[in-house]
Amino acid sequence: MGGIVGIDVGGTFTDLFYSADGLSVDAVLKVPSTPDDPSRGLIDALKAVGAAPASLDVILHGTTIATNAVIERRGARCALITTQGFRDILELGRRDRQRMYGLTGVQQPLIPREMRWEVEERLDHRGEVLTPLDEAGLERLAGALAREPVDAVVISFLHAYANPAHERRAREIVQAANPGWEVVISSDVVREYYEFERTSTATVQAYLQPLVSRYARNLTEKLGELGFERQTLVMQSNGGLIPLSQLSQRAANIVRSGPAAGVMAAARLAAEAGFTHVITGDMGGTSYDVAVVVNGAPRIAETTELDFRVPLRLPMIDVHTIGAGGGSIAFLDRGGTLQVGPRSAGAVPGPVCFGRGGVEPTVTDANAVLGRINAEHPIGMKHLTHLDVEGARAAMAKLGEPLGLGVEQTAEAILTIVDHVMARRTRLLSVEQGHDPRDFALVAFGGAGPLHGAAIMREVGIRTMLLPPHPGVLCALGCAVADLRYDLSQTVETPLAEVAPTFVSEVLTRQRREGEERLAASGTPLDTVAVSHAAEMSYLGQIHTLRAAVEPSWDHARMVQAFEEVYRLEYGNVLGDIPVVLVGLKTAVQGVRAKPASAPGRLEHRPAPVRDHRDVYFGGWKPTPIYDRTALSPGMVFDGPAIIEQADTTSVVEPGMHARVDAFGNILIEVA
Numbered sequence: 001m002g003g004i005v006g007i008d009v010g011g012t013f014t015d016l017f018y019s020a021d022g023l024s025v026d027a028v029l030k031v032p033s034t035p036d037d038p039s040r041g042l043i044d045a046l047k048a049v050g051a052a053p054a055s056l057d058v059i060l061h062g063t064t065i066a067t068n069a070v071i072e073r074r075g076a077r078c079a080l081i082t083t084q085g086f087r088d089i090l091e092l093g094r095r096d097r098q099r100m101y102g103l104t105g106v107q108q109p110l111i112p113r114e115m116r117w118e119v120e121e122r123l124d125h126r127g128e129v130l131t132p133l134d135e136a137g138l139e140r141l142a143g144a145l146a147r148e149p150v151d152a153v154v155i156s157f158l159h160a161y162a163n164p165a166h167e168r169r170a171r172e173i174v175q176a177a178n179p180g181w182e183v184v185i186s187s188d189v190v191r192e193y194y195e196f197e198r199t200s201t202a203t204v205q206a207y208l209q210p211l212v213s214r215y216a217r218n219l220t221e222k223l224g225e226l227g228f229e230r231q232t233l234v235m236q237s238n239g240g241l242i243p244l245s246q247l248s249q250r251a252a253n254i255v256r257s258g259p260a261a262g263v264m265a266a267a268r269l270a271a272e273a274g275f276t277h278v279i280t281g282d283m284g285g286t287s288y289d290v291a292v293v294v295n296g297a298p299r300i301a302e303t304t305e306l307d308f309r310v311p312l313r314l315p316m317i318d319v320h321t322i323g324a325g326g327g328s329i330a331f332l333d334r335g336g337t338l339q340v341g342p343r344s345a346g347a348v349p350g351p352v353c354f355g356r357g358g359v360e361p362t363v364t365d366a367n368a369v370l371g372r373i374n375a376e377h378p379i380g381m382k383h384l385t386h387l388d389v390e391g392a393r394a395a396m397a398k399l400g401e402p403l404g405l406g407v408e409q410t411a412e413a414i415l416t417i418v419d420h421v422m423a424r425r426t427r428l429l430s431v432e433q434g435h436d437p438r439d440f441a442l443v444a445f446g447g448a449g450p451l452h453g454a455a456i457m458r459e460v461g462i463r464t465m466l467l468p469p470h471p472g473v474l475c476a477l478g479c480a481v482a483d484l485r486y487d488l489s490q491t492v493e494t495p496l497a498e499v500a501p502t503f504v505s506e507v508l509t510r511q512r513r514e515g516e517e518r519l520a521a522s523g524t525p526l527d528t529v530a531v532s533h534a535a536e537m538s539y540l541g542q543i544h545t546l547r548a549a550v551e552p553s554w555d556h557a558r559m560v561q562a563f564e565e566v567y568r569l570e571y572g573n574v575l576g577d578i579p580v581v582l583v584g585l586k587t588a589v590q591g592v593r594a595k596p597a598s599a600p601g602r603l604e605h606r607p608a609p610v611r612d613h614r615d616v617y618f619g620g621w622k623p624t625p626i627y628d629r630t631a632l633s634p635g636m637v638f639d640g641p642a643i644i645e646q647a648d649t650t651s652v653v654e655p656g657m658h659a660r661v662d663a664f665g666n667i668l669i670e671v672a
Helices: 038-049 065-071 135-145 165-177 195-225 244-254 257-272 363-369 389-403 407-432 449-460 471-481 503-522 556-571
Strands: 004-009 013-019 027-032 058-063 078-083 116-119 129-131 152-156 182-185 232-235 241-243 278-283 288-294 304-307 310-312 320-322 328-332 338-344 441-445 464-467 484-495 528-539 546-550 580-592 612-617 621-628 636-639 642-645 650-653 657-661 667-671
Touching: 004 038, 004 257, 004 471, 013 038, 013 471, 027 038, 027 471, 038 195, 058 257, 058 471, 065 195, 065 244, 065 257, 065 304, 078 135, 078 195, 116 135, 135 165, 152 165, 152 195, 165 182, 182 195, 195 232, 195 244, 195 310, 232 244, 232 257, 232 471, 241 244, 241 484, 241 503, 244 503, 257 278, 257 288, 257 441, 257 471, 278 407, 278 449, 288 407, 320 407, 328 363, 328 389, 328 407, 338 407, 363 389, 363 407, 389 407, 407 449, 407 612, 441 449, 441 471, 449 464, 449 471, 449 650, 449 667, 484 503, 503 528, 503 580, 528 556, 546 556, 556 580
Parallel strands: 004 058, 058 232, 078 116, 078 152, 152 182, 278 441, 441 464, 621 642
Antiparallel strands: 004 013, 013 027, 232 241, 278 288, 288 320, 304 310, 328 338, 464 667, 484 580, 528 546, 528 580, 612 621, 636 657, 642 650, 657 667
16 A cells, blocks of 8 residues: 555544545444554554555645644743843733733733742844853853753743844753753744744644654554654644654744644635635534635635633744544523533543543534434444443433423533634624625534534525535545645834845845755755745835735835735725835745645436434424435435545535535535
8 A cells, every 4th residue: 555644643533545546435434542642543543544654655744733732731841031120921911811801811921930030131123242251151041951950941031033143152052951851042942033922832832842742753663563654744834844853943833733734725616616715614523614715715814812812923824723523512501501622531531422431412412312412333443333322312311401491402402602702703703804794605524414414504694605526534645645845034114215235135144044954954856846925015104014926036116016906905095205214024945745636526416315214403303315326426416404424524405405426526515
């Protein structure tokens, strides 16, 4: 068995996609994740599909290890060394507050105050030395830190983005005190002037680096024992891949690894089907991730809030996550009102119907009780031949009794609540960005996404939903079809008229060279290299910036023209008499992997064959046709209510909806 394998390790399931040629689907499967050692779930997936690692060409991998470490606060023990007077930068933040009304809330900095230290040094915003680095004082401090239980040290100095010399020298001194430390300097992680965000991003990097380094070594060793000696690539949050060997130095870049892969795959498949404006909805076992794709390109966020006052200043696909998944637990709050999530049953013990010790009813239990999931053919569970529907019904009865609801009514209420929560987030994300949801198609995926996509589509007002051929493992597919990518940036913060004529060209050329060197170091076979440059600019006195595509050869007048074109598009006018400020320069270097193009099938319009019927609850029990996804071919049509079953997920077509299979094997569902 040769070819490639894409694997996405989620909180509940580990998904695998295998392809002999990089695009055709030869095997898909889901196995339970192993939270105690995520690499074990990956190995389990390889063994379950029968893939001989020694014969594979490449393994592509998405993971939640970084995300979970930040959320659960189980990263490395870190210390922060910063410029004198900036010890509390992580808590001062941006004067934001956890709750809109009132001053309540608890902040949990990744580094506690007693482990944050100051040293004398100072640069100005141009990188000129105002106060030399106090090397003797830093040596004493490093010696004291060596006696503390510290795994990693963050060094973040004021204006290091303009001149990293002090940070680099401080790293040498600190590393000499204890070579076993992971030492992170902020100018290596993000070379931009946002003091709080830069320090926070460097902190996240240090917080994750020891954990991610151990994971990378562990996975490399296990794959090596199985005979795999080729490249393993890991999905980054920006939608690009990096080699596993570079992972420890870019730990913060994989915080949204899995969700980013799903968005990239959804955007690609939707574009093939003729949809360039899509909303992606990825519902797994623990969460629901939603993103917006406009003109075939996912929106990239420059800063992402991982938690309250824990921003990450790195380019990431703008994915919004809420705690709504198949394992989300339903409960009564203090006021006796039914709530769902964000607490999840996870992989262990899982929903009640899995029979692994779970006692609290979940969204998956509700779907099982209402007949939407085939109890005799559960997916993603080893040694589980059927679901314990009676156990799930007993849990529903207990939950619904105080509300005066029967078993089916309780299960239906759970689905209504979770659907409403996901629809509200979907609507807000699109409307907040100035988009009309009616102009978009919904791409529903993940193990539970197709079960709930129709309800979300109806509630939000979306006219069409696209179900990819293998929605349950779309994040794994996204890993398999992604390209390598490196993003580089540098703050300038200077009026454009004062910038030297060759400065922009020199910076962009250096960034391109650095990105291409990283591509070469990856050792990954590439088809082409694509490079794009951008400048962040504003009018003098403005706080917010706009990004414009630029070229290294452009002069100042051409850059101003590009900025004014973007400004006019955004605001409808320009302020031509105000000087333009060059805030920053950015370069994206993308290593494009060779991938065959998918070919559309021939449309033959005819009714889809019904495999069998079973009673499914849609406001009442209804005899519902069951369709086998593998028996559906391009051109087939059918109406709801209907259930579509396949190896990686189950899809629901609600009453009053029409479904058809397009030329690429996607199921398009529309409100009749």
